[in-house]
Amino acid sequence: METSPSSEFVVQFWGVRGSVPSPGKDTVRYGGNTSCVEMRVAGKRLIFDGGTGLRMLGKSLQPLMPIEAYWFFTHYHWDHIQGVPFFHPAFVEGNTLHIHGAAPDGTSMEQHFNERVLHLNSPVPTRDIQANLKFYDLVCGDTMTLGDITIETSPLNHPNGAMGYRITWQGHSAVYCTDTEHFPDRFDENVLHLARDAEILIYDAMYTDEEYNNPKSPKVGWGHSTWQEGVKLAQEAGVKHLAIFHHEPNHTDDFLDQMAVEVKDATDGAFLAREGMIFSLM
Template sequence: METSSSSEFVVQFWGVRGSVPSPGKETVRYGGNTSCVEMQVAGKRLIFDGGTGLRMLGKSLQPQLPIEAYWFFTHYHWDHIQGVPFFAPAFVKGNTFHIYGAAPDGLSLEDHFSEHVLHKNAPVPIKEIQADFKFYDLTYGNTVNLGEITIETSSTSLNHPNGAIGYRVTWQGHSAVYCTDTEHFPDSIDENVVHLARNADVFIYDAMYTDEQYNNPKSPKVGWGHSTWEEGVRVAKAAGVKQLAVFHHEPNHNDDFLDQMAVELKEAFKGGFLAREGMVVSLL
């Protein structure tokens, strides 16, 4: 089943936090749920990752059932799969999910999903899943075509422990790029990321830290697999993107801290903004 409009290209943020959920009174403006982004493109629904923000997406979809969606995973660390066992549409017969990703350790994506995403620690048994799950194994550099929509993957792994895939969605000359859980290089810009983000309308980038935090000699974040908003600006300028969405907020960054970061980001890059839960960005 298609979404309501076949002439829109919309990005909605359902979870924007990194590493671990961070609910509480100090994170209400930006949100405390982990990574989950939805795109509605040319009448099709695309979902990226399955962090705790996925639960809220699932609740919003209940009145629209049955649904068909295309689901893309960057990788399988906890903050990107925690919401899967709580995604209500997965337990409803008649829904269809086309699931894309690269499985580690030589497993097929279907086997990896069953054994490590919907594993024995999940609160709901696998047998309770009633939706139709269809699995598609990806390797770096693959392109997926959904009618007139093209989804490119990063040509190589993003710079993250155990690897991750970046995605570029293009339709009618407009592009949205989902590039999270990647660490920049200390001495040169990441050309893999620049190419993925080239001339994008919206570039969603892992900017978990500030440059100061990343290079703090007392507690450096080098090698942790995440980047900074300042590096996001450098990539955005090099790639010629229109809007930079700072994403994957550090769980200890409260609303006031992120407000100040937003001011500094805007001064450095006119098209820069911080992703918030519930935020909707239209590319058309």
Template sequence: METSPSSEFVVQFWGVRGSVPSPGKETVRYGGNTSCVEMRVAGKRLIFDGGTGLRMLGKSLQPQQPLEAYWFFTHYHWDHIQGVPFFTPAFVEGNTFHIHGAAPEGAAMEQHFCDRVLHMNSPVPVKSIQADLKFYDLVCGDTMTLGDITIETSPLNHPNGAMGYRVTWQGHSAVYCTDTEHFPDRVDENVLQLARDSDVIIYDAMYTDEEYHSAKSPKVGWGHSTWQEGVKAAKESGTKRLAIFHHEPNHSDDFLDQIEVEVQDAFEGAFLAREGMIVSVI
């Protein structure tokens, strides 16, 4: 039986890579596009971040226009905004996007988006944007609602800051928790609060513990975590499923296959995010 859009709660991954796009023969199965995740909840479309995966999401949406969507940014490093100028629905009159995020101190979200996200060096004439863009300033820790959908936010441990999101509908929750670095002595309380008893957490596990603590090239202080720490967070928070996300650009498909074996041995509900993958939250 086909599920009606008003009764579904699914996550679809459009970009799962971190730092920089990594196309090539060694990244075909997991994908090389940077962070972009879509949630379809109770007939509403929620978009998280605008990495290069956003371009493919935009292509998939063209037959559904005119459309309305709610857009949420964790932060504004390149790999999370590179796809914005290539999001074709933004250039179509009649589409509406509600854009949420926390701008740097002293700036409003609309000003920051227009000046920094729609960058002057873009190869696309961003002045041609025809969609109706509506802007909303969030503060980490805010909770908002979209009808009967609740969206909680929390600060994450990342250079220049980042925001995590928890989306809850009819007692089910999906958590988008990327670009965060674990603490050496404990699981981050903000991560635990977001992930508490959730159905799935999408977690930044860019490195392995070995890479993170490498003697030659340690990644401590770079603002990212490991799959081993993701397992700790999943177990301690009581989440059902753990999506390993924000894959390191140099990690090949074969390397990620091995990580998935190891992470599933450590936590039964774990899996690696792949471009195009659809996960039901209910």
């Protein structure tokens, strides 16, 4: 049976890589699993996205079952849903999963999850899911509450759209902001609003400025940002801690170590997210 302290606000990173899983000897320290972040807030378990890091989160939850979790999707590009068919708690009776997101093309979240997120990507039929699934349709810009937890949403600048989340409890805020691309001439007001005075901003910094603007292989318009832009935005928004996230799959541990030095020199309170890392807000 799950027990979670009702006084904690903790962020745990289960997948920090972007685009495609990147296992191997060169990604051991930072990890190769794709996007999945867990927040344990006021006795509730919140899950963000369902990349391959979700499988490891599911394994960690097995001793705690039955569980209840609140699951939020930013969008449905492959690296954010790869782990869904391998999330063990979904296939165990007695667990409850509250699934939130903005479904595309006028579909409901339930229909989109069953027909496109799970069914097309797994041979396991949806009837074999034994957990109690409850679906909630969100609109970018919505604000919702879970008890005394406030969850704000905002649209992000990403091909096909994405949604950012701000989670606030007892005056402390954590912001999950991936996948998003900065604007060349101004701050993105949606991201700036979400990030305002946050304790931690988890930010899509897939590229360096040099990679993003490389004339031979530019990444402009691909829907991702840079760590340098993340630093500027965090400083403008008054963020206390910036978590560099959604690492480029070709960035090795040694490359990211050097980036971490540059990030630390650029601003206080910033760090590169690693698989397994825990950040406590309280």
